[in-house]
Amino acid sequence: MLTNYHSHSNYCDGSNPLEDYILEAINLGFTGYGFSSHAPLPFACQWAMPNNQIQDYLRRIDYLKNKWKEELMIWKSLEIDYLPKISDERRESLKQLALDYTIGSVHFLDYFADGTPWAIDDSHRKFKLGLDEIFQGDIQKVIKKYYQYIRKMVREEQYTIIGHLDKIKMHNKYFPYFDEQEAWYKEEIDNTLNTIKISSSFIEVNTRGWYKGKSKDLYPSTWILEEIAKKEIPIVLNSDAHMPSEISLGFDFALEKLKTIGFQSLKNYNGIEWVDTPIESILNRTEKTFVYKENIKR
Ligand SMILES: [Zn+2]
Ligand SMILES: [Zn+2]
Numbered sequence: 001m002l003t004n005y006h007s008h009s010n011y012c013d014g015s016n017p018l019e020d021y022i023l024e025a026i027n028l029g030f031t032g033y034g035f036s037s038h039a040p041l042p043f044a045c046q047w048a049m050p051n052n053q054i055q056d057y058l059r060r061i062d063y064l065k066n067k068w069k070e071e072l073m074i075w076k077s078l079e080i081d082y083l084p085k086i087s088d089e090r091r092e093s094l095k096q097l098a099l100d101y102t103i104g105s106v107h108f109l110d111y112f113a114d115g116t117p118w119a120i121d122d123s124h125r126k127f128k129l130g131l132d133e134i135f136q137g138d139i140q141k142v143i144k145k146y147y148q149y150i151r152k153m154v155r156e157e158q159y160t161i162i163g164h165l166d167k168i169k170m171h172n173k174y175f176p177y178f179d180e181q182e183a184w185y186k187e188e189i190d191n192t193l194n195t196i197k198i199s200s201s202f203i204e205v206n207t208r209g210w211y212k213g214k215s216k217d218l219y220p221s222t223w224i225l226e227e228i229a230k231k232e233i234p235i236v237l238n239s240d241a242h243m244p245s246e247i248s249l250g251f252d253f254a255l256e257k258l259k260t261i262g263f264q265s266l267k268n269y270n271g272i273e274w275v276d277t278p279i280e281s282i283l284n285r286t287e288k289t290f291v292y293k294e295n296i297k298r
Pocket of ligand 2: 006
């Protein structure tokens, strides 16, 4: 079972049409592939899918599911932003979409004085601007709000997968804003993991920060993964691909690390339920499947 459940496309901020990712997945020997475009937002945003595209996106995935059903299981999803002030209105309309699963992520923490939303994973310059203008330079306030939103999202929304848990650490690359070993940060993580533990959500192991060079480690960091293993919270492995060449990037690195930490299995969707796939079986399979088969043409 080689899979990736977190993938963008040209319906949002990804580079290619959906089918290009499917062809790459088949070439690499994937067994399942899930699309999770950024769900439309109630304000202008250059990386989210426009609201008038959603039905077309869902229909197109349904068409491709059927077209490639002999080769690959294809799943229909969205990466949904947690937006506390407006989530009640969005919740119901998202429920109507009959998605196979959902990924919940926190990108937006607050608004600038002029009403512009402030995202945590924009450029370092914009991060610093929001930190100073909205939070008076108080990084602890920012981080605590971020994890508080993740906990609220877990409790209120019951998304299948919690996306890139500690992505907010990415700006430490440019400036040492905080040390992950500080007691207050570890407490935030512990509280958040305990909230996820009693929910039905899985934690995503996301390789994108690592292969894009934005983080030295995975999302989440190794020490957090060790805590997740101790608490026996189920995980999924995703690459958060924005182009077809990224669909399995970092998987070898992540699988070896997860095995060393002591994880036995990953969660995988079989169309009916999420089942455990032994990591050993994916590692053994990886070598064979990462070699290209002859190129499948459309
Ligand atoms: Zn995201
Ligand atoms: Zn994403």
